[in-house]
Amino acid sequence: MRIAVLGMGVIGKRLVDAVTEHPDLELVGVGIRRLTGGVLARPDVPYFLTDDGTPERFKGTGITVAGSWNDALAQADLVVDAGPSRSGAGRAASYRAARVAVRYCGGERDRSLGPVLHPALNREIGFGLRSARLASCNTTAIGRTLAAIGVGHIARAHATIIRCCTDTDKAAKGVTNSAVFDARPSHHATDLREIIPEMSLSTNAVTVPMVSGHVILLRLHLTDCELDAAVSRLGAAQGVTLLTEGTHDSALIRERAMRSGMPRGDRYDIAVQACRDGDALSLAVSLDNEAITVPETIDAILAYAATPAVAASLS
Incomplete structure (x- = not known):
């Protein structure tokens, strides 16, 4: 073609x-x-x-x-x-x-x-x-995560998106010392409902002064409460890398990608940390906003x- x-x-x-x-x-x-x-x-x-x-x-x-x-x-x-x-x-x-x-x-x-x-x-x-x-990049990453777990296994979800203020090649544009926020829903849930209209999903977004990749905090309530099985499906999915327990740093994740040998340090996977939070599954998703799509x-x-x-x- x-x-x-x-x-x-x-x-x-x-x-x-x-x-x-x-x-x-x-x-x-x-x-x-x-x-x-x-x-x-x-x-x-x-x-x-x-x-x-x-x-x-x-x-x-x-x-x-x-x-x-x-x-x-x-x-x-x-x-x-x-x-x-x-x-x-x-x-x-x-x-x-x-x-x-x-x-x-x-x-x-x-x-x-x-x-x-x-x-x-x-x-x-x-x-x-x-x-x-x-x-868009964040909608792509959320969709990849939901698909990996299985849309039919998810009763409802909420995502808070912490996004970079600009791309690495746009030094003249961006927030230098602020968090730009809005209590209204962001466009990401609306975009995803065009794809999966049955999904109960809400999203908010905050823009912060960084260029090390977006981070999404995602909370899922499952229909079957089989949290371990959901994490197993996530870890087995293409384009997903599970992170270990503990604190992670998006700048260090980007630095490791830069040393990987990939052109520009591009990272096509999403790095996901998962943990149980009562009867919900709490996820932190790190993505390369310039390469993920x-x-x-x-x-x-x-x-x-x-x-x-x-x-x-x-x-």
Whole structure:
């Protein structure tokens, strides 16, 4: 399947790596407006201009400009739109005109862009679906946790999300000395109920001055009270690493990831600490907000062609 990626930011550059390395996917190229560190780090990738600028502005940079973004759309089976948050609706018409499928990253809210996909929870609705949205980083992590335990085993849940104030490549943006909070529910529960409407889930969020990854405190009440069995299912699930008892530090978890040899220290799993709290299961989930959505995005891409009819149409 031929894939075009829009954007070379925090998510886009990681998806370019993942698509390039996947044996069933072919990278057509990446849509960009300007030269960034991510672009300079991958001079081997064909780039397509998403604005009316001329290729000459990249002369001498080692970057290959292969044409306009419309040229990329003409070659692609599917676009992964990793553009700025909540900007996807402005590009939807161009994708329809090009008759190309699209998966929007970054937790886009506009329902006209299609349903929210989380492969661990509703992979089948993505089969042959032309347009769909992917969940945000925290929604992805909560969904992965709930799926690992089993939605049918959960009577109700509440999550408090402690999130980074910015990404590591946006030093000019963020909270420097404050906790930004809101007693109103956060969007994460609303997003997840689009995927699993039967789930009794509430969420709140606090933004704090750090860039070492988000942390989610999750409290689950189970239908069967089999807490040990729930933890066993969690530990056996793909993309989940159980943490030991005791205190943990998100900065140290990030530091260990940086020494792991993975590019940029990317961590695609969620690190989860679980403990019994009366008749409830208390979880602390540590996630790499810049990398966590990549596995689900690749799975959503592959799910598009998972049915014989769609696969045949792409051959």
